[in-house]
Amino acid sequence: MSDDPILRIEHVTKRFRGLLAINDVSLVVPRGIIASLIGPNGAGKSTLFNLITGYAPVTAGAIFYGERPIAGLATHRIAALGIARAFQIARPFRDLSVADNLRIAGMFGKSGARDVDATARRALDLAGLAELAETPAGAMTVGQLRRLEIARAVATRPELLLADEPCAGLNPTETAELVGILREIRASGVTILLVEHDMAAVMEVSDLVFVLDAGSKIAEGTPAQVTSDPRVVAAYLGTPEPAPAASAGA
Amino acid sequence: MTRQRSERTWICLSLAALVAAALAPLVLAPFYVRVGQLVLYSAALGLAWAILGGFAGYWSFGQSAFIGIGAFVGGLAEAELATAPPALQFLVGLAAGSAACAVIAALLAYPVLRLRGIYFAIAMLGVAHVFAELNNNIDIFQGSLGLTFPNIGIAGLDPHVFYYELFLVAAAATLLAAWLIRRSRFGYGLLSIREDEDTARMLGVPTEHYKAAAFVVSAVIAGVLGLIYAHSLGYITTGSVYRDDTNLNAIVYSLLGGMGTLIGPIIGAAILVVLTHVVLGDFLDFHMFATGLLLVLLVLLAPSGLVGLARKLVGRKKVRR
Amino acid sequence: MNLILQTLADGLVLGGIYALAAVGFSLIFGVMQVINLSHGVIVVIGAYLALILSRLLAVDPLLTIPLVMAALFVFGYAYQRWLVQLAVERSSLLASMLLTFGVALMLRNILVWIFSPDFKTISPPYAFVHFHLGELTFDLVRVSALATSLVLLCLLAAALHWTRFGRIVRATAQQNLAARLCGVDARHVYALTFGVSAAFAGASGIAIGMVLPFAPPDEAFWTLNAFVVVTLGGVGSPAGALVGGLLLGIVNTLTAQYVGPAFPNATMFLILVLMLLVRPSGLLGNAFSPSR
Numbered sequence: 001m002s003d004d005p006i007l008r009i010e011h012v013t014k015r016f017r018g019l020l021a022i023n024d025v026s027l028v029v030p031r032g033i034i035a036s037l038i039g040p041n042g043a044g045k046s047t048l049f050n051l052i053t054g055y056a057p058v059t060a061g062a063i064f065y066g067e068r069p070i071a072g073l074a075t076h077r078i079a080a081l082g083i084a085r086a087f088q089i090a091r092p093f094r095d096l097s098v099a100d101n102l103r104i105a106g107m108f109g110k111s112g113a114r115d116v117d118a119t120a121r122r123a124l125d126l127a128g129l130a131e132l133a134e135t136p137a138g139a140m141t142v143g144q145l146r147r148l149e150i151a152r153a154v155a156t157r158p159e160l161l162l163a164d165e166p167c168a169g170l171n172p173t174e175t176a177e178l179v180g181i182l183r184e185i186r187a188s189g190v191t192i193l194l195v196e197h198d199m200a201a202v203m204e205v206s207d208l209v210f211v212l213d214a215g216s217k218i219a220e221g222t223p224a225q226v227t228s229d230p231r232v233v234a235a236y237l238g239t240p241e242p243a244p245a246a247s248a249g250a
Numbered sequence: 251m252t253r254q255r256s257e258r259t260w261i262c263l264s265l266a267a268l269v270a271a272a273l274a275p276l277v278l279a280p281f282y283v284r285v286g287q288l289v290l291y292s293a294a295l296g297l298a299w300a301i302l303g304g305f306a307g308y309w310s311f312g313q314s315a316f317i318g319i320g321a322f323v324g325g326l327a328e329a330e331l332a333t334a335p336p337a338l339q340f341l342v343g344l345a346a347g348s349a350a351c352a353v354i355a356a357l358l359a360y361p362v363l364r365l366r367g368i369y370f371a372i373a374m375l376g377v378a379h380v381f382a383e384l385n386n387n388i389d390i391f392q393g394s395l396g397l398t399f400p401n402i403g404i405a406g407l408d409p410h411v412f413y414y415e416l417f418l419v420a421a422a423a424t425l426l427a428a429w430l431i432r433r434s435r436f437g438y439g440l441l442s443i444r445e446d447e448d449t450a451r452m453l454g455v456p457t458e459h460y461k462a463a464a465f466v467v468s469a470v471i472a473g474v475l476g477l478i479y480a481h482s483l484g485y486i487t488t489g490s491v492y493r494d495d496t497n498l499n500a501i502v503y504s505l506l507g508g509m510g511t512l513i514g515p516i517i518g519a520a521i522l523v524v525l526t527h528v529v530l531g532d533f534l535d536f537h538m539f540a541t542g543l544l545l546v547l548l549v550l551l552a553p554s555g556l557v558g559l560a561r562k563l564v565g566r567k568k569v570r571r
Numbered sequence: 572m573n574l575i576l577q578t579l580a581d582g583l584v585l586g587g588i589y590a591l592a593a594v595g596f597s598l599i600f601g602v603m604q605v606i607n608l609s610h611g612v613i614v615v616i617g618a619y620l621a622l623i624l625s626r627l628l629a630v631d632p633l634l635t636i637p638l639v640m641a642a643l644f645v646f647g648y649a650y651q652r653w654l655v656q657l658a659v660e661r662s663s664l665l666a667s668m669l670l671t672f673g674v675a676l677m678l679r680n681i682l683v684w685i686f687s688p689d690f691k692t693i694s695p696p697y698a699f700v701h702f703h704l705g706e707l708t709f710d711l712v713r714v715s716a717l718a719t720s721l722v723l724l725c726l727l728a729a730a731l732h733w734t735r736f737g738r739i740v741r742a743t744a745q746q747n748l749a750a751r752l753c754g755v756d757a758r759h760v761y762a763l764t765f766g767v768s769a770a771f772a773g774a775s776g777i778a779i780g781m782v783l784p785f786a787p788p789d790e791a792f793w794t795l796n797a798f799v800v801v802t803l804g805g806v807g808s809p810a811g812a813l814v815g816g817l818l819l820g821i822v823n824t825l826t827a828q829y830v831g832p833a834f835p836n837a838t839m840f841l842i843l844v845l846m847l848l849v850r851p852s853g854l855l856g857n858a859f860s861p862s863r
Contacts, residue, residue: 053452079454093445104442107435108454156453309665361848368606368665369847372798376843379795383837494791498672505669539680545673546654553662 012061039212084158090145094138109156127151290417296503296515298471307444312374320347320473321480351473359462382492393488413482508557586820591720592775593800594812595768601807609675611793617776640770647769682787690784716778
């Protein structure tokens with residue numbers, strides 16, 4: 001792994017009034033991998049995404065994108081640097097066609113030279129939505145919307161993609177498709193930071209896993225290292241949830 | 251491919267309509283020339299409103315603020331040059347009026363555009379009323395006394411025809427501006443703000459600046475139209491330009507024609523002006539009732555406007571085939 | 572010193588009436604986020620109904636309150652159920668606001684046809700009686716209008732707090748979906764809210780008619796006034812309406828007295844804009860749910 005990480009989070013704390021949502025978390029994401037952020041509900045995964053994308057200000061600590069500190073920048077400036085986010089609940093521009101959704105992402109997103117139509121077409125093909133290009137986004141199924149959400153994030157030409165539970169609520173076939181798409185995105189040189197509850201998917205696709213619990217990082221490592229960490233087992237996998245993880249390890 | 255072809259068709263149609271409209275006064279009776287002035291003025295106002303309201307989804311209820319500022323600031327600037335030739339006065343008024351609108355809109359934009367939906371709409375109504383009251387009660391604006399405007403017409407040309415053509419130029423320029431915006435990166439950014447502002451920001455759209463820019467453009471066009479309108483009237487008081495029915499109509503044109511489209515406000519303005527001035531011209535007592543009824547029916551029966559209704563009908567036909 | 576006290580006292584009288592005139596608007600806004608632009612016309616209709624009834628029955632205008640409220644309750648219920656609700660479901664909240672504006676225009680036009688555009692007044696027999704309290708002068712009419720407003724506001728507050736209807740209204744406002752899951756027919760609740768709102772608007776019209784001359788075009792003023800009151804005080808509660816109404820009444824009389832009789836409107840709208848920018852949820856905040 002390179003010494004030039006794409007994302008460094010250093011001692012970040014986030015407090016909502018009295019509630020400590022993120023407690024002194026530090027983590028480093030190397031370039032070109034799929035890293036996952038896991039942890040029980042309320043562990044602070046989505047909050048961390050909000051902090052990285054400038055959606056909410058950090059209370060303390062620093063976030064570096066490459067060498068550049070980004071905590072405190074406006075959301076659209078962070079997007080212009082090359083960080084994209086796909087929401088858990090897809091938020092398409094419903095009245096606009098699939099192609100226009102992607103075109104807008106291509107026009108904005110990471111700053112620099114661009115070929116909007118080519119970018120949109122590539123994202124369309126990647127997500128397997130080519131036949132639906134002229135359909136209004138509001139008329140698509142949940143699975144299709146999830147792929148559009150990922151495709152639109154990709155169309156911003158990011159270097160770092162934050163994907164928030166892309167597999168939630170999908171059936172096994174759709175999940176498999178999405179995992180394939182994520183791998184393709186990584187192959188194109190984009191680093192992915194994933195929040196996901198589907199343990200089978202996480203273990204299959206991740207190069208590196210961070211475990212959050214109650215706002216603190218309690219472990220990190222390869223999927224194998226993490227699943228055997230007693231603290232992780234106690235905090236997270238020890239609950240009645242671990243069935244999928246066990247089957248993934250088998 | 252089809253997109254380009256349909257765009258070319260639209261451009262040709264628009265140019266043909268422009269030529270036809272320019273020549274129309276040759277055959278129209280004077281009364282209809284005046285109705286035509288009003289149609290063009292209203293269509294341009296509707297289009298200016300739509301740059302912010304239709305594209306970005308921020309429905310202003312206070313467009314009349316900028317109509318009034320454009321007219322009064324422009325008029326006061328012209329009065330300073332009372333000895334200059336009228337055409338020069340008009341140009342100076344135009345510069346002063348639009349500059350005032352741009353500055354005031356830019357100052358208002360960032361605070362007011364933080365409000366969303368109904369709160370923005372009502373705040374703008376409040377802004378329009380504040381300006382109207384100040385204009386009426388602070389003596390230097392001469393709002394209650396009234397302001398006269400020189401006739402800037404061309405010798406030998408009927409002033410009604412002259413102002414008709416001037417409104418036509420203004421409306422065509424507004425349409426061109428709206429069209430250029432609609433197909434630009436800026437325009438797509440505005441659409442994404444209308445659809446989902448938070449997501450737009452996440453995709454890198456500088457939402458605050460875009461909204462402010464659309465607000466300023468919309469305000470400046472309204473101001474220019476206000477000044478031309480004031481000249482066409484010759485004499486205005488606060489009440490002739492700061493009008494609540496203008497605030498409302500600017501929205502109704504888009505609503506009637508089709509929200510977010512370019513043709514929508516034009517169709518809407520034409521229908522509404524002709525309806526109230528020609529069809530109901532002799533039933534003044536009935537105006538308000540008819541407008542109200544139209545609004546109610548519109549919201550209930552054609553929530554996406556006539557363009558939306560037409561698209562739906564065409565779509566159904568295609569499916570049947 | 573006396574002048575300022577008298578100005579403040581006049582402001583309070585005006586403010587109490589403003590509060591009653593705004594409370595229904597506030598309730599609808601709080602419960603279903605609909606801006607009812609026909610609110611002011613219902614206020615004015617209340618005044619006209621009282622004018623007719625008090626002449627017809629030869630009674631004090633205040634005694635017509637139950638009749639007027641009942642009639643407008645029925646009107647408000649039907650109006651929401653069969654018109655506003657359709658607009659909300661078919662298009663958007665903003666479009667529903669335009670629908671209520673259309674209705675306001677139609678009703679205003681009808682009022683002009685029936686009653687002419689001229690100003691009318693409802694004068695009870697004690698119209699010119701006044702009394703002194705210390706060095707301050709009070710008209711009996713104004714005081715009884717204020718008292719009526721306060722009593723009705725208290726009754727509404729009590730009803731919202733203790734009755735089944737009140738609890739349902741507050742539940743619906745807090746969480747539409749949750750209320751529906753608990754077996755509340757949200758549409759029925761919405762219609763009831765509109766009915767109650769119209770009834771109180773009508774009652775306020777009677778108080779207004781006793782104090783000020785009125786004409787159909789006043790409706791726009793009362794709608795805007797309600798908006799300012801709600802923005803000042805906070806959405807969805809009688810307490811918010813009262814705070815907003817009293818403040819606005821005092822600001823109005825103070826501006827008219829010390830700045831100039833032409834400026835209360837400018838001040839009112841300036842306050843509206845500033846409040847929206849600084850604290851859009853009003854001084855008391857939203858009683859029910861986040862307002863944006």
